[in-house]
Amino acid sequence: MAKYCYRNDVSSLVLDPHSTSPSVHFHLCTAFSGSSFRRKIFHAVSCGASSHHRRNHHDFTRSASDEPKPKAAAKRRSVNSEKLSDLLRMADLPEPETDAVKTKNGEALEELKRVVTELQAVDSVKRKAAASIARLRAKEDLEARVTLAILGAIPPLVGMLDSEDVETQIASLYALLNLGIGNDANKAAIVKAGGAHKMLKLIEFPKAPNPSVSEAVVANFLGLSALDSNKPVIGSSGAIPFLVKTLQNLDHRSCSLQSKQDALRALYNLLIFKSNVSIVLETNLIPFLLKTLDDMEVSERILAILSNVVSTSEGRKAISTVADAFPILVDVLNWTDSPGCQEKASYILMVMAHKGNNSDRQAMTEAGIVSSLLELTLLGSTLAQKRASRILECLRVDKGKQVSENFGNSLGTGAAVSAPICGGSSSSSTNRVAGGPKEYCLEENNSSEEKRAVKQLVQQSLLYNMRRIIKRANLPQDFVPSNHFKSLTSSSTSKSLPF
Numbered sequence: 140m141a142k143y144c145y146r147n148d149v150s151s152l153v154l155d156p157h158s159t160s161p162s163v164h165f166h167l168c169t170a171f172s173g174s175s176f177r178r179k180i181f182h183a184v185s186c187g188a189s190s191h192h193r194r195n196h197h198d199f200t201r202s203a204s205d206e207p208k209p210k211a212a213a214k215r216r217s218v219n220s221e222k223l224s225d226l227l228r229m230a231d232l233p234e235p236e237t238d239a240v241k242t243k244n245g246e247a248l249e250e251l252k253r254v255v256t257e258l259q260a261v262d263s264v265k266r267k268a269a270a271s272i273a274r275l276r277a278k279e280d281l282e283a284r285v286t287l288a289i290l291g292a293i294p295p296l297v298g299m300l301d302s303e304d305v306e307t308q309i310a311s312l313y314a315l316l317n318l319g320i321g322n323d324a325n326k327a328a329i330v331k332a333g334g335a336h337k338m339l340k341l342i343e344f345p346k347a348p349n350p351s352v353s354e355a356v357v358a359n360f361l362g363l364s365a366l367d368s369n370k371p372v373i374g375s376s377g378a379i380p381f382l383v384k385t386l387q388n389l390d391h392r393s394c395s396l397q398s399k400q401d402a403l404r405a406l407y408n409l410l411i412f413k414s415n416v417s418i419v420l421e422t423n424l425i426p427f428l429l430k431t432l433d434d435m436e437v438s439e440r441i442l443a444i445l446s447n448v449v450s451t452s453e454g455r456k457a458i459s460t461v462a463d464a465f466p467i468l469v470d471v472l473n474w475t476d477s478p479g480c481q482e483k484a485s486y487i488l489m490v491m492a493h494k495g496n497n498s499d500r501q502a503m504t505e506a507g508i509v510s511s512l513l514e515l516t517l518l519g520s521t522l523a524q525k526r527a528s529r530i531l532e533c534l535r536v537d538k539g540k541q542v543s544e545n546f547g548n549s550l551g552t553g554a555a556v557s558a559p560i561c562g563g564s565s566s567s568s569t570n571r572v573a574g575g576p577k578e579y580c581l582e583e584n585n586s587s588e589e590k591r592a593v594k595q596l597v598q599q600s601l602l603y604n605m606r607r608i609i610k611r612a613n614l615p616q617d618f619v620p621s622n623h624f625k626s627l628t629s630s631s632t633s634k635s636l637p638f
Contacts, residue, residue, distance in 0.1 A: 251276065251286050258295040263307065266299060270310035277317035284318050284325060293318065293328050300337040305349050308341060312355035319362045326366045335363065335376045342381060354398045357385055361401045364408035374415035382406050383422045396436075403440040410447035416454050425457050429467050438475070442483035449490045458487075459495060465502045472511040478520040485515065485526035492533045500537050509534070 254276070257269035273292055276283040287293075296318075299311035315334060319326040329335075338356045342348035360378050363369050382402045406424075409415045419425075425448065428441045448454035458464050471484040488508065491499050508530070515527040 248286065251283065251290060255287065255290040255292045258292060263302065263304065267307045267310050270296060270299060270314045274310060274314040274317055277314060281321065284322050287318060288325050288328060293325065294332050297329065297332040297334045297337060300341060305352060308352055309355055312359060316355065316359050316362055323366050326363050327368060330363055330369045330372055335373050335378065339377055339381060353385065354395060357382065357398050357401045357405065361405040364405050370409055370412035371414060374409050374412060374418055379406070379409060379415065379418050380422055383424045387427060399437065403437060403444065407440065407443050407447065410444060413451055416448055416451045420453060420457050426461050429461055429464055432467055432471065439477060439479045439483065442480060442487065445487050446483050449487050455491055455495055459491065459499050466506040469503065469506040469508045469511055472515055478523065481515065481519050481523040485523050485530065489526045489530050492530050497537065500534060504534060
């Protein structure tokens with residue numbers, strides 16, 4: 140008969156269902172995978188239940204004073220279920236830390252404690268070395284960032300920014316940068332300790348700042364500005380003019396392309412807080428961004444910044460006052476195939492069309508926005524198509540208002556206007572108003588004005604498309620379209636639009 144032995148200790152589970160020896164064989168199983176371990180437990184409990192059932196069945200037939208069979212079966216099922224649940228629960232428990240793991244964790248904690256202690260040392264060499272170690276540990280380990288902050292590493296690192304040694308400044312800057320990665324509590328602690336203001340002091344010296352220090356400061360502003368509570372503090376500290384200057388000085392090799400990208404992203408984060416928009420408008424950032432919008436490497440980030448600027452009335456006014464602002468934004472819809480650029484550019488134009496004045500919408504129309512929007516409604520992304528449709532609707536409504544206003548002005552000048560013609564010529568002759576050589580009908584005048592407006596839009600659209608084709612074909616600048624082309628644009632209707 141097969142022998143089965145069980146213990147509640149997982150590390151000493153004994154299984155020997157195939158033994159033929161009269162003595163019991165103990166096999167210690169300690170290295171199962173999770174699924175294998177569960178299968179063996181289920182097999183063992185099932186086999187044990189069958190054996191236990193046979194043994195109890197023999198006892199029942201031997202003794203008439205035992206419990207009734209239904210009660211005994213229920214009791215056995217309860218015992219087996221409890222045993223199985225206990226074994227499965229123990230299998231799900233995490234493995235206890237070994238002595239080696241505990242030793243390693245203890246050594247890492249002691250090292251971080253030693254680093255924090257050396258950050259507060261008097262010797263500047265030790266402080267710089269400790270900052271370098273903190274930089275590496277915080278870069279590699281998320282838990283190390285939390286532990287270093289708890290141990291008090293942030294205040295001495297911020298204090299090291301007052302050092303005149305460039306290497307010490309760089310070590311502390313990148314240590315603070317790594318401590319703030321993915322940790323909002325550390326970002327808030329750095330700003331609260333005065334880190335933003337001390338960083339600005341590093342680049343406000345009369346002499347030109349070190350390029351490496353400037354890059355590290357820009358990178359820190361990018362990380363710290365991601366936290367909403369830091370945006371007003373950093374914006375009011377004077378960081379925005381520094382970031383704008385960083386962008387403008389890129390051509391003078393004072394910063395790298397990565398620094399330019401970081402500065403743009405930091406400005407985007409800061410301008411989410413609307414009060415910072417007024418600070419940006421005090422600089423010449425808006426004209427600079429529109430001028431460099433043709434740079435494909437940063438065009439989408441520039442459009443993202445302008446999307447935040449148009450959220451305020453003063454921001455919209457600043458954009459509209461820039462020369463050729465609308466032709467530049469409309470041109471983005473023509474030369475870029477990036478969905479992100481198209482969506483952001485259409486968003487800016489949509490806000491300007493809905494919340495701007497009539498002159499803004501007129502400037503858009505003169506820039507050829509209608510043809511670009513019609514093309515976008517067919518070939519753009521879903522979001523770009525929706526925004527293009529809204530702009531077209533806004534322009535259509537605005538054009539209708541202009542027609543109504545023009546007609547109202549013609550009435551106010553005292554021009555002769557006849558009543559609507561409802562019957563024949565004999566009935567209408569009695570309703571004529573003297574005072575001019577012509578007779579007008581209100582309904583016909585309104586429809587003719589709308590037709591002329593639509594015809595004008597179509598002609599502008601076709602002429603703009605011709606200019607684009609000439610530009611893409613690299614034809615001479617003094618190229619003049621032939622009379623045949625001019626006749627096409629003058630006689631075409633909306634059905635002939637090349638879309």
